[in-house]
Amino acid sequence: MSLESETDLPGDVLPGALSESLHAELVEFRRDLHMHPELGNQEFRTTAAIKERLERAGLRPRVLATGTGLICDIGLPEGQRLAEGERPAVPLLALRADIDALPIPDTKTDCPYRSTVPDRAHACGHDVHTSVVLGAGLVLADLHAKGLLPRPVRLLFQPAEEVMPGGALGAIADGVLDGVGRILAVHCDPKVDVGRIGLRHGAITSACDRLEVALDGPGGHTARPHLTTDLVTAAARVAVDVPALIARRVDTRSGLALTWGRIESGHAPNVIPQHAELSGTVRCLDLDAWRDAPDVVHAAIDEVATLHRAKSEITYVRGVPPVVNDRDSTELLRRAMVARRGLRSVESTEQSLGGEDFSWYLEQVPGALARLGVRTPGDRVSRDLHQGDFDADERAITVGVEMFTAAVLLEGL
Numbered sequence: 001m002s003l004e005s006e007t008d009l010p011g012d013v014l015p016g017a018l019s020e021s022l023h024a025e026l027v028e029f030r031r032d033l034h035m036h037p038e039l040g041n042q043e044f045r046t047t048a049a050i051k052e053r054l055e056r057a058g059l060r061p062r063v064l065a066t067g068t069g070l071i072c073d074i075g076l077p078e079g080q081r082l083a084e085g086e087r088p089a090v091p092l093l094a095l096r097a098d099i100d101a102l103p104i105p106d107t108k109t110d111c112p113y114r115s116t117v118p119d120r121a122h123a124c125g126h127d128v129h130t131s132v133v134l135g136a137g138l139v140l141a142d143l144h145a146k147g148l149l150p151r152p153v154r155l156l157f158q159p160a161e162e163v164m165p166g167g168a169l170g171a172i173a174d175g176v177l178d179g180v181g182r183i184l185a186v187h188c189d190p191k192v193d194v195g196r197i198g199l200r201h202g203a204i205t206s207a208c209d210r211l212e213v214a215l216d217g218p219g220g221h222t223a224r225p226h227l228t229t230d231l232v233t234a235a236a237r238v239a240v241d242v243p244a245l246i247a248r249r250v251d252t253r254s255g256l257a258l259t260w261g262r263i264e265s266g267h268a269p270n271v272i273p274q275h276a277e278l279s280g281t282v283r284c285l286d287l288d289a290w291r292d293a294p295d296v297v298h299a300a301i302d303e304v305a306t307l308h309r310a311k312s313e314i315t316y317v318r319g320v321p322p323v324v325n326d327r328d329s330t331e332l333l334r335r336a337m338v339a340r341r342g343l344r345s346v347e348s349t350e351q352s353l354g355g356e357d358f359s360w361y362l363e364q365v366p367g368a369l370a371r372l373g374v375r376t377p378g379d380r381v382s383r384d385l386h387q388g389d390f391d392a393d394e395r396a397i398t399v400g401v402e403m404f405t406a407a408v409l410l411e412g413l
Helices: 020-035 044-056 126-145 168-173 231-249 287-307 327-341 395-411
Strands: 070-074 092-098 153-158 180-193 197-199 207-216 257-265 275-284 311-320 346-348 367-375
Touching: 020 044, 020 126, 020 395, 044 070, 044 126, 044 153, 070 126, 092 126, 092 395, 126 153, 126 180, 126 367, 126 395, 153 168, 180 197, 180 327, 180 395, 197 327, 207 231, 207 287, 231 257, 231 275, 231 287, 275 287, 287 311, 327 346, 327 367, 327 395, 367 395
Parallel strands: 092 153, 092 180, 180 367, 197 346
Antiparallel strands: 070 153, 197 367, 207 275, 207 311, 257 275
16 A cells, blocks of 8 residues: 555544643653663663653553563553463554663753763654653553553563664563564654654665774884785775675675774884774665675675785674564554544655664564654754754654554554
């Protein structure tokens, strides 16, 4: 079904619209998180705040084994938790939020809720994601109490999304997908107006791995490079030639690209050094090409290093695969958004070169990630994620809550 087709269920028959009072509470909650950002696997205050609010709503959250992050089930019989390995009669629909911040300073100048922690900021919108899933949980809990929740739901507040290869792996090992049949998420997009979402069937993000290369040689005098390994030249050739080699050894449509972020060697102008280091990232649009990427990169580096008589040691750190949206899950989000906000609220989006560890969940169960618009309409200031001045139009919280709520209700019909 096209992303622009009509929904078969008008929004006025869907309960669970967000009240003004709950929106105000969620904005306050988001601003509190924004003022107190915590890095991956250190989100103790954030976890405690989420847990306290869920418990106040009569829910029974469980903190993950790592001590940060939590899950909370709504709508299971008698409110009981699933035993290990137990599957519910109706698979759970999971709503996931990431809760960690970034190690960068908050550079917003006139913002009353700017970060109070030096060199820490919610510059990727995880505070918004968390508030959206929390709000959806509070609305769904109320619907369940009224007998209007058609299927069980799991709220997942995941730590350490920004820590490669992502906190999703630890959460999965802790059983957060047990009994889950589908999982949904949002990610803030400062290029999309508030009140709208961006959707895409298939890959919506890219794979992202980290690469460290050490080159070694005997060193020597710059007057006699022919008697030793000219290590600076070898490092330069690795930096220039390896990305070009990789580009010729894979299908160009896979988008496999190596980009260096650091190169370092030597201390004196007349001494050929014994050691050089390079580091960078490998990004890939295609899942199959990503799986083959380590072998391709290793071979190219070894060839160039050997040609220049340098010994190479390669550390290839797996990051995350692309987020590949399931067609049915994407369609569910589209229908939910159109039911709440109309046809014009959904737009097609391009595949991003950024990475997102939500992809690990989609290796296990079907699901989809939507790009949540956070730009104020008419705002001409260019903002981007992972920058200290990033902020969001907080009306996006209501949009996300109502979309998730509608998705749960539509999925249950």
